[in-house]
Amino acid sequence: MALLSQLTALLSFLFLSLFALPSFGEAQNEGVLNAEIGRLNNQSLLWGPYRPNLYFGVRPRVPKSLTTGLMWAKVDNYVDVQNSFRYTCEQNEGMAGYGWDEYDTRKGGVQHVHDAGNKIDITTEFVKIPGGGHGGSWAARIKGEPREDAPSDLKTTVLFYLASEALGETIEVVNDGDDTGFSDDVAFIGSSVVLGDYKLVITKGRGEHPNSGHPISSTRDLDKTIVQSITLPEEHLWQAKQLLFQQLKAGVDEIIQEYGADNAPPPWQVYQLGNKPGIGNIHFVQKVFEGAFEFDILFSSGSASKETTSEDLTREIKSTTEAFNERFTDVFAPQAPFNKDKYGKFGRSMLSNLAGGIGYFYGKHVVDRSYAPEYDEENEGFWEETAEARARRQEQLEGPYELFSSIPSRPFFPRGFLWDEGFHLLPIVDWDIDLTLEIVKSWYNLMDEDGWIAREQILGEEARSKVPPEFQVQYPHYANPPTLYLVLEQFTERLQKTNGSQVAGKKEHLSQDTVLGSAHADNPELGIEYLRNLYPLLRRQFLWFKKTQFGDIKGYDREAYSTKEGYRWRGRSVQHILTSGLDDYPRPQPPHPGELHVDLISWIGMMARALAKIADFVGLPGDVQEYNHVLDGITHNLVDLHWSESAGCFCDATIDEFEEHSLVCHKGYISLFPFLMGLLQPDDPKLGKTLDLLGNEEELFSPHGIRSLSQKSEFYGTDENYWRSPVWININYLAIVQLRNYVLQPGPYSHKAKDLYVKLRKNIVETVYQSWEETGFAWEQYNPETGKGQRTQHFTGWTSLVVKIMAMDDLSWWTGSHARDEL
Incomplete structure (x- = not known):
């Protein structure tokens, strides 16, 4: 295992350093250009808060390396302290919202955590400082500001830890404190095959510190920074919170043994680590504050020309914020009617x-x-x-x-x-x-x-x-x-x-x-x-x-343009097709090996279209022909195998009790997939009927977006109700994009598409914005009746597509006589 870890680290180092070139002026060919871009990418993307499961945790983009994390807790009473430690992001921790207000992956940004439960707002400012051969240096500023309802003497303990995951690589405290802690900054040094030599400094910072008249004050000085250095098996390092609790419990046991339960110190002194600095593969750094506070974390690569300072951090925070806001205006400036500051x-x-x-x-x-x-x-x-x-x-x-x-x-x-x-x-590619x-x-x-x-x-x-x-x-x-x-x-x-x-x-x-x-x-x-x-x-x-996902056409004597282009999700159960992404959306019952799923054939049609473009770009005409043949079969089979003229929509198919091909129509997102993937021609009557379904307020269209299932369905809002009524932003985004596309293509449905585009774009943005304004969070899905966010909070994945939707043109200039290329 030791040899394997060393080889892994060495390979990572070689990958990072392989493309180091003196200057771009020496680049003579395409391969050198690509190598230089690769090197610069590795440098600018090496470090980041790449532990998003934590409120704040920085690590490099390489395995078995330095990793860090932040914790804090309210320690002004014994009742709340056990449940007040914050570390991993959790759904139910009394947050009034948290997240990055501005953040660029290559530069850094500012995050605010509104910890209503602990009555404190935490700010983390993170920046990268280029220079050297190991991804440069970085720095973070941690601030705490008591909330309006906090007591004037709010007591908060803050812990930052750093750990080395690589076997045999340790970190060492290099400056001197005394038995009770460090009166000034604390400095650590380490060396890594991947990162080279480095230094990390945690500054003394600013803020008042609590105290008490208890005798323990002579051995536990809260004016000082505490460091506890430990060496543990690498597989335990990710459990930092549990490790901290173990160390705190050991200290509590010592206090109880010395002073007794009836004469215990106040909680802000009980829940304090013993100062035991030294060499280890994990180090806890603890500070205890009364009221507001601030301190810096300064990481300096040994290959950089100078050590990172707090002045560098202040300068880079300002620069990063200004650059982000200016660039956001260029890339994602909200368009009417969303061109207001809010x-x-x-x-x-x-x-x-x-x-x-x-x-x-x-x-x-x-x-x-x-x-x-x-x-x-x-x-x-x-x-x-x-x-x-x-x-x-x-x-x-x-x-x-x-x-x-x-x-x-x-x-x-x-x-x-x-x-x-x-x-x-999709938003990140624009950025x-x-x-x-x-x-x-x-x-x-x-x-x-x-x-x-x-x-x-x-x-x-x-x-x-x-x-x-x-x-x-x-x-x-x-x-x-x-x-x-x-x-x-x-x-x-x-x-x-x-x-x-x-x-x-x-x-x-x-x-x-x-x-x-x-x-x-x-x-x-x-x-x-x-x-x-x-x-x-x-x-x-x-x-x-x-x-692997083929559907049986020939085995059931189905009549279709192509005998190959039919598809079925594997992983089916009675209640779910988790693999489809639309988990509990109604499907044919009972499940049957002869099923054909309209969403899957649509996805594969999109794949074929994209691959034809890519193959053409890289000069593979034979492959282009193959993908176009598949796409031709799919566009025909969507009609032959999945279109119901009586229902006026696309449907899943199954085999009925007479062993015949049968359509099962649950109107909703499934019915829209040929449209969502852009597989319908602008003059296709089936497009017109699909738009009718999408815009029908008695079925799918709501003031808060397109419902996942028709209100008229017997399954609407039933059982788990995961994909059986709620509004999902990813599907609504696809619909908005396609509506816009069909507006800009000549056809009989362009006016209808424009009307739906304008309404749906407004409904989706307002729904997500109003819920964000009210709760401080983006949500996994939205209630079609009330517009309230629901299920998972802080769902800043595909719900963030709203930023692209706001940046889209409102098409107010369009009259129906404009061609697509006039944009």
């Missing part, structure tokens, strides 16, 4: 929390590769057989793997989800294309030799601690909507519009500040090379979908 603040928060939810994950995950025959789901009653196969518990740990990804929700879903990630990246492509590449690095990527990335013990055991196992025959193709299709279309003459002007002054973020779009050869390298994985995944 929507700008809202939009900056939504984008910042989406980007601030990007994390780095490393570890093993649980996979069942038994390939049990039951998993083919070929027999009637297959869901019972698959349940029995799963119950045999043939899963094993695989990995370790690493993933660079944003997450849906910091308190509830702090891990990567495949179908969520494509939606997450930072190069960052987006780094994340996409990270996802495709997880692909196995068959073309499968696990739909949930539960990597390591820390991630698994947030997931019930029954949901941890991943199955190599389970798919998930391939939303990353939406991002790559958008990127390809942008490349097609790029003027190649821009390249020469960029090459002479390539720099981290002026190029990173859009280098792959501004330099078409870079973008093409990226697509060329990624393409084999995209094709492998596409073929995996066709192989």
